[in-house]
Each structure stands twice: as C-alpha cells, then as structure tokens.
Amino acid sequence: MRRIGPIMIIEGANNSKVPFSRSLYINSKDKVLIDTGADPAELRELDDQYGVELVVNTHYHPDHTLHNHLFRNAEKWINPLEFETIQSIEGIAKENGVYQEWGPEGVEALRKHFPKKWVQNLGEISGTYRYEEEYNFSGVKVNFLHSPGHTKGYTSPYFPELGVVYVGDFDMTSFGPWYFGTDGDIDEFIESSKVLLEMDASTYITGHQKGVFKKQEFIEAMGKFLSIIDQRDETIDKYVRQGMNFEELTNIGIFYPKKMLDVLILKTWERSGIRKHLQRLGYSVQGSEIQLVNK
Ligand SMILES: [Zn+2]
Incomplete structure (x- = not known):
C-alpha cells in the first residue's frame, strides 16, 4: 500500500480500472475513507485494523460508491449537489441521459436492471459535505473542491498542507474524459481541469489505472487527455x-x-x-x- 504522509492509497482490483476505483484513507484519529471502489478484502482489513468512521464519496457513480455497504456503522457523505439525485432511480436515470434519450420507458427498462447493491450503497448516504471549506480531520486538512464536468457535483478532495489532490475521474486514461451523462458538461470539464492544474499541489492521485502523478507529469498527461475532446x-x-x-x-x-x-x-x-x-x-x-x- 502506498502512503503519502497520513494518506493511505488503497487499490481496486485490476489496477483500479472501472468498475473499480482507488480509495484514500486518512489515517488520523477521525478515520476517514474517501470513495469505496477499492479491493473489498483490503477495505475490510483497514476497517478491522484502524476503523472507518466517515465515508466521503466524491460523486454518486457506482465505481466510487462500490463498497459503501461494508461500513455499516460509518457516517456517509456525498457532495451537496448530488444528495437529491441519489434519492431515486428516476433521479439517477435522468442525470444519466436515460430520460432524455428514451423517455419514461427507458427509465422503466433501466429500473429492471438496476444493480441492487448500488441502490443500497447510495441509500446509506445520510449527509453532505460543504464545498470549498476547510475540514480538519484530527490535524489533516481537506478542502472539497467543486470540480464539475464529469458530473455536476463532482468533488476533488484537496489536502493543502500535503500538496495533494485526489482528482479521481480526471483519470488520464486513454479512453479520455467522461462527461456523457446529462449531468456532465464538456466546457465545465475543461474549466475544472484548468483549476486543478493551477492548484498549489505537487501530487495528483487519479481514481483509475495509473495513480500517482507529480505535477509536471500531470500537466503533460492532462494536455493529452483533453486533446481527446478535440479528436x-x-x-x-x-x-x-x-x-x-x-x-x-x-x-x-x-x-x-x-x-x-x-x-x-x-x-x-x-x-x-x-x-x-x-x-x-x-x-x-x-x-x-x-x-x-x-x-
Ligand atoms: Zn464517475
């Protein structure tokens, strides 16, 4: 397991490729886990060894909320713009373009195949964090940056004192940027990317595949990543x-x-x-x- 100061990086299966993702654990007295797409055995072990009291989800997608259910007793927070969305399958279907493309019939079709675990994972979320406000988890400061584009409420947790940003789905993969839901937006994606590049940070951690980038590497990778939009x-x-x-x-x-x-x-x-x-x-x-x- 890789560590950056008090941050422990927990991998998902298959190099955290979708439908899995990388989780971050803040090893402080407050016991905070960011996203739950990592390997379930490792997450359980982490819970046994250190405990998890708070789960923070960057957004509602299933690969980032995958193992919320493992932490029965933890409080669970999502961003304030997506709390309403996750209250119903209709809400999620709408934000994913299902209603736009197929109308109510599409929503019904989706409902039949909707993963029960995802409903459970989202159903356990009971609260929200605030954007752009400094949280202090027993000495580890975190700011939840609103970075819309991938989804409208997407959040990049930023650790100002460590110079680390968890950029999650700004994932620098060869697939390219993902903004295909009706809650995604190409211009916002590009705008948020610029903001991330300008952060006072030396280390960027993505949610999938290649995980940890030094700033210069991240700048170069982002150039290629965004050029896929033009292609x-x-x-x-x-x-x-x-x-x-x-x-x-x-x-x-x-x-x-x-x-x-x-x-x-x-x-x-x-x-x-x-x-x-x-x-x-x-x-x-x-x-x-x-x-x-x-x-
Ligand atoms: Zn996502």
Whole structure:
C-alpha cells in the first residue's frame, strides 16, 4: 500500500480500472475513507485494523460508491449537489441521459436492471459535505473542491498542507474524459481541469489505472487527455459533413466499441455524449436530422 504522509492509497482490483476505483484513507484519529471502489478484502482489513468512521464519496457513480455497504456503522457523505439525485432511480436515470434519450420507458427498462447493491450503497448516504471549506480531520486538512464536468457535483478532495489532490475521474486514461451523462458538461470539464492544474499541489492521485502523478507529469498527461475532446469533435464533424444523420452517428461507436452499444446504458451515454459534441460544433438535432445553426 502506498502512503503519502497520513494518506493511505488503497487499490481496486485490476489496477483500479472501472468498475473499480482507488480509495484514500486518512489515517488520523477521525478515520476517514474517501470513495469505496477499492479491493473489498483490503477495505475490510483497514476497517478491522484502524476503523472507518466517515465515508466521503466524491460523486454518486457506482465505481466510487462500490463498497459503501461494508461500513455499516460509518457516517456517509456525498457532495451537496448530488444528495437529491441519489434519492431515486428516476433521479439517477435522468442525470444519466436515460430520460432524455428514451423517455419514461427507458427509465422503466433501466429500473429492471438496476444493480441492487448500488441502490443500497447510495441509500446509506445520510449527509453532505460543504464545498470549498476547510475540514480538519484530527490535524489533516481537506478542502472539497467543486470540480464539475464529469458530473455536476463532482468533488476533488484537496489536502493543502500535503500538496495533494485526489482528482479521481480526471483519470488520464486513454479512453479520455467522461462527461456523457446529462449531468456532465464538456466546457465545465475543461474549466475544472484548468483549476486543478493551477492548484498549489505537487501530487495528483487519479481514481483509475495509473495513480500517482507529480505535477509536471500531470500537466503533460492532462494536455493529452483533453486533446481527446478535440479528436472526438473532429471525428463527429467529419461524419456529419459526410451526411450522416444522428441515428447513424450513434451506431458507429465513437466513444464505446460498436459491439458494446447493445448495452442500454452505454448506448444512452453514446447518444448523450454525441449530442454534447454536436452542440459544441454548432449543430442542432431535430429527431434524427442534424443541421448547422447559424452563429
Ligand atoms: Zn464517475
């Protein structure tokens, strides 16, 4: 297990690749765990050895709330913008584009396949933290930075005295930035990335795959990571210019491999994500028709 001062980094299976993620444990008298996507055996061991009194979730996605249920007696907090969202499957479906793409029928279809564990994990969350306020966990100071873009309430925990930021889903993977829910926003994602780069920090910890970056490495990785947004723009624009309509565009597999697009939620994100790029490129979508809007 890697440690940075009082922060212990707990890995998820498969190098913390989705559907797992990396957790941080603040080894202070207050016993705080940030996100629960790490290996369950290691999390249990941590609980036995040190205890977990407070679980903090950066956002509501299942890979970051995966093992909330292991900590029965811990208090659990999420960001203030997503507390309402997690109260119902409808709320989560809406924020993920299911209602936008398929209407109420889609929400019903999703409900049938909705993972029970996720409902349980979210159901145990009883409170919220405040953004941009300094918390002091027995001497370890943490500031929960509002970093929207991935989701609207997304939070990057920042440890000012340690110069560490847990950037979670600003994950620098070759997949590229994820903002495909209706609660995601490309411009906000880019804006939040800039804020993170400008933090007074020397170490950035991501939630998935390669985990710990020194500042310079992180700056370089972020350049590549964000350039994937432009590549997506170019690809989509090229297809539109070739005369593709919206339905055709959403069947080729721009973000997800084509063969995975029969999974309802992935198809939903593919469609919702393409809409965001089209809007950014100055197109409007009416039914299946794509038209250039005069700017
Ligand atoms: Zn996420």
